[in-house]
Amino acid sequence: MGIVDRLRAIGPGAMVAAAFIGPGTVTTASVTGARFGYALIWTIAFSVVATIVLQEMSARLGLVTREGLGEALRNRFDNPTLRYASVALVVSAIGIGTAAYETGNILGGAAGLETITGVSASLWGPLMGLIAGALLWTGQYKLIERALVGLVAIMGVSFLVDAILIGPDLGAVAAGFVPSVPEGSAFLITGLVGTTVVGYNLFLHASSVQERWSGPDDLRECRTDTVASIVLGGFITLSILVSAAAVFPVGTEISDVGTMAEQLEPVAGTYAKVFFSIGLFAAGFTSATTAPLAGAYATAGALGWERDLSSTKFRAVWMTILGTGVVFSAVGFSPVQAILFAQVANGILLPIIALFLILVMNDSTKLDSYVNSTVQNVLGGLVTLVVVWLGVRSLLSLVGVF
Known part of the structure; x- marks a missing residue:
């Protein structure tokens, strides 16, 4: 496969990158770089590997079985109680969660434009929501995919150019790949991993690969898309972190991501501010589009509905998610309690989904020769241990331990 063919393969994986590089990731990476300099770069590298491991499994499941992750989870349990519990968890964690995050996505992108x-x-904010809604309403997967791929490219160029303009310390960047845990950094380590390894992306990927490819013969192209897109997403996060690390003295506190753009100008010039703002807009808009889509795929699959972008029920789900974000962004309200619930629910769901993925990816009756290899199982197990830790932290944060 030549370079041109590899670039043409980019699609569903770029949608995954578009989903996890949102305003939340931009904020977390900026705060991390300002407070701890280059010391936590290794966390991004780990997050990228962990995301590739889980997303490859999800994509392979969708490509080989032609099932979305919601359907696979729903059909796995014969016990009605377990089935209903799994459906309730998916709908609450993914459906309500994406609705809660949607406000932040829209407000973040709007802050870049402001x-x-x-x-x-x-x-x-409302204008962005209307445009995202019009794009999803077309029901044309290829159009949606192309629009998001283009915006991911704009986002990547913006943040990479910003990092180049600012001029990070390359020696310190290299040293940042060596794991260390500075005092007080555990929360941000959790945040960097948690904003990259995203539960709803597993539902989005398993369904979107079926829109793009016809079956397991396309697995190699699918893997190219997955690895290339997620690595690109990692470089974008890295660019944001090193930009903040280069501009601010270690220990600097950043109040919000909008302030970050303003603070860049006196230190690195107007162009740095403009490129950061463009990147922030692209991050917000792409996440504001992919979150409702992921929520609709997950909810429709878990409830046994048709996963057709033009179906009434599918549209009703993403419109509810998007509408929630538009209304709250219009009044400048951030649903803190809803976001807290979403974070905890997703913290519980992600380990369950990761364990379920490993289980189903070893089911030869479903996947035949496309089951996990030993290496894939070991890597998946290690990633699951980390996300279990994140889930425990989410629960403990609810009772104020962390």
């Missing part, structure tokens, strides 16, 4: 234009984010 910095560039001076027009209030409360006006840009």
